[in-house]
Amino acid sequence: MADEKDYHGKQNYVMLLGMIGLLVIGMVVVSKLGLSRNTSVMLIAGLGAVQFYLVLANLMHLKYEPALINLVAYLSVVFILLFIFGVAPDTLMIPLKITE
């Protein structure tokens, strides 16, 4: 068994959570700027992705885990992206007619 000390570096959690908080505020500000829809979506998604990484790697300590656990975690994200891009062509080419 690995010892707990094998895993933990010393992190500045206050700074990390402050950064995530600022990113949250940043997303809200971007949504209120009145930018074009595409720009707004891309900026918000980008800020969200950074937060996602910060939480996963630092708060959840993924960066201290062995390669196989990193693989399992990131593979789940890859599966989601595969699902989106795999299904998108079908759903976007065939219009849904829910009310008919």
Next chain:
Amino acid sequence: MSDVSIERVPKGRLGVWFLIAGELVIFGGFIAAYILARLEYPEFGSKEAAGALNPIVGTINTLILLISNWTMVVAHEAALEKNVAKMKNFMILTLVMGLVFLGIKLGYEWPTDFHEGHTISSAKAIAGAEAGGEVMKVSLFWSYYFLMTGFHGLHIVVGSLVIFFVMLSCSGGENLHRVELAGAYWHLVELVWVILFPMFYLIK
């Protein structure tokens, strides 16, 4: 990445990570379905739907969840220092924050939405009354919203129970490594909310 070999990873830690990966795929399926629906009908989240949610309340809830993550981190650090009293205090604070989050969601946001006629299945009633495709699309937003925030809320309840029972089991200063595992699950709740919050409250 750590240079600890996978064979040396404690089973509990390994199990929690597989659970987290599974949860990510489940939430990911919901999120993917929502994104595809939005791509199909970019207008279904606009004005009538997403505009009805209050981003200020959503932001407050996001920050509350973020603070609860900080209190959980402090509890974990206290566990590493074997400071059981501090650990318990911060775990209790985490529980309180989780309850505040749920209180705002279930006690204010959802009742407000219900009062305005939005429910998880409001699509049928509205479509029956007006029989318009556009109305149906708008109400799809609420189906996704209630399903996904409800599922997320359920995870907060489960996470709170986990923290509570881990706190009890660690009260004697034993098995303190469990605090980190409970924390990892709690951070998963934050991880998912980081995606749900902009998706429902900000992107219109």
